[in-house]
Amino acid sequence: MIAEKMTQAFQWTYNENDQEFSLHGSLRPQRADELSNCISALEQSVSNVSGMFYVNVRRLVRMNNVAFHALGCKILDLVRTRTDLKVHVTTSSVVGWATRKFAVLETMSDKITVSEYDNEFYPGQSFVEDSAFIHVLRTQTKLTWRHEKDLLAKHGLKPGMQVADICCGIGDFAVLLQKEFAPDRLVALDHSRASLDYARRVASDFGVRGIDYVFGDAADMLLEDNQFDFVTCRHSLQVFDRPERILKELFRICKPGGRVYVTNEKNSHCLGEPRGESIQWTYTEVAKLWHHFDMDIEIGPKSRRLLIEGGFEDVSIGSFMVTNTDGNPQDFADVIESWKKLFADTMATQRGDDEAFKEKFAKGFDDHIFAALHPKGYAGWPIWVASGRKPL
Amino acid sequence: MQAASEGMSPNSDLPQMIHLDLDIKEFCSDWTHCDLMSGYLARMVCHNRLDSLLFSNLYSSALNELLEAVYRTHGVSGKLECVVQRRGNLDRIILTFPADDETYRVYEEAIGKVNADNAEALYLEALFADQEPGASLGLLELGVDYDAKLAIGRCEDGRMRLTADLALEDETE
Incomplete structure (x- = not known):
């Protein structure tokens, strides 16, 4: 039922105006080093940011623990080493596993917040x-x-x-x-x-x-x-x-x-x-x-x-x-x-x-x-x- | 890979939906087999659920973690079987695969963590450990996050059986 093109492709984008790093598609690597380009892009994006840095995983349809471990540890590392930085993770209620998986980050640092995107698309x-x-x-x-x-x-x-x-x-x-x-x-x-x-x-x-x-x-x-x-x-x-x-x-x-x-x-x-x-x-x-x-x-x-x-x-x-x-x-x-x-x-x-x-x-x-x-x-x-x- | 006819599994009293089997070496020849198998099976069993899309996504995530565990930790040669069963809100996944004593002990230790009083703490510890995730992290996640009931056992032919009982849909939703 899940659209195949969404599960096969994996992409990331960075919106400088919103200080938002977005992940899309399916992330089920065998080894963490398969994500090294993505992690480097994340590091590069956050290097010029102070205050709140947004990580958007709303369109991340699949993610295994290898990927979560790499990404989660990187986010934790960022807030621990950068006193001027906070991170907000936006998940989707449509993707069932995402909110509970990312919510554990909040328990690891009070500089990380996680929220479920909801009605923003529908003003009415x-x-x-x-x-x-x-x-x-x-x-x-x-x-x-x-x-x-x-x-x-x-x-x-x-x-x-x-x-x-x-x-x-x-x-x-x-x-x-x-x-x-x-x-x-x-x-x-x-x-x-x-x-x-x-x-x-x-x-x-x-x-x-x-x-x-x-x-x-x-x-x-x-x-x-x-x-x-x-x-x-x-x-x-x-x-x-x-x-x-x-x-x-x-x-x-x-x-x-x-x-x-x-x-x-x-x-x-x-x-x-x-x-x-x-x-x-x-x-x-x-x-x-x-x-x-x-x-x-x-x-x-x-x-x-x-x-x-x-x-x-x-x-x-x-x-x-x-x-x-x-x-x-x-x-x-x-x-x-x-x-x-x-x-x-x-x-x-x-x-x-x-x-x-x-x-x-x-x-x-x-x-x-x-x-x-x-x-x-x-x-x-x-x-x-x-x-x-x-x-x- | 072949699909068996419907019926009762010899290892469980739940009605069987799908039975896949393949050589463990064939399975482990490509990492993407975990993703492909979990995606395929999730598509097949998501119909008639309260929300087929949501169910499919959760089922695929859970099964993928089980398959990735087997991919990483298994015996040298033999057949991998994947049986999925259902009764009402309960979905059962049974993976049977070759396992020597050392392999079996890895799973035994992982299941011990899942059933421990401090399973949640152990899960967080494994999730943010310095080293890359091992076989137990996926099982811990299933136990803590998906509230899965996990069990292992030995088969007569010497392979081991990993069983996960999942209730992925909240009927009150």
């Missing part, structure tokens, strides 16, 4: 990991599925395919995929353990088998190259400050000839009547709010450009509108209510907005709910769907 992840948000995520999927069920087939998804759902969140979309399209294999990956726990529980409760829920970083997955016929990534490029990096990974794991399918929003195009003006103002502010947190909730129509620039061919894009006329209008209203809480309360407060702004901001959501529940009203949430084929 902490907002949506709140368990109270799970209900609304499920409702959102329910509302979008009635559109996507047909669209997925039009974008090339067929039964019996090898499918990956990247940034699967609470996994409800993967369950629907499994039931509707019966893929030969379905891997659902996310960077939230809480969401994956929930996903596994739901799949188990519903008796849905065959979904492989895995913990991972969408921007740097451990999955092998060229193994999926169809890769989905929904509403996620927009919560990521570097969407090109995720797309590059989606491209990598997709088989040549396979397709990558993404959905994203352009929140400022949310609409409703009556009270259209207030609604429009609020959603324009939503876009600015997300931008403040390095996320682009306006990315939807940009998906075509992203896919083309990402090397995909036969790029197809379209949009659909989730509305209050899709089934029960209360479902739509519930989604907007949760957005109000998240955007006009949690996120606006974190940005430091004053009460007057928050009140006006919240009113647009209330008006959207009003439009959704009004017997003659109309409320909409537009979503862009795009897919591209990886060249043969």
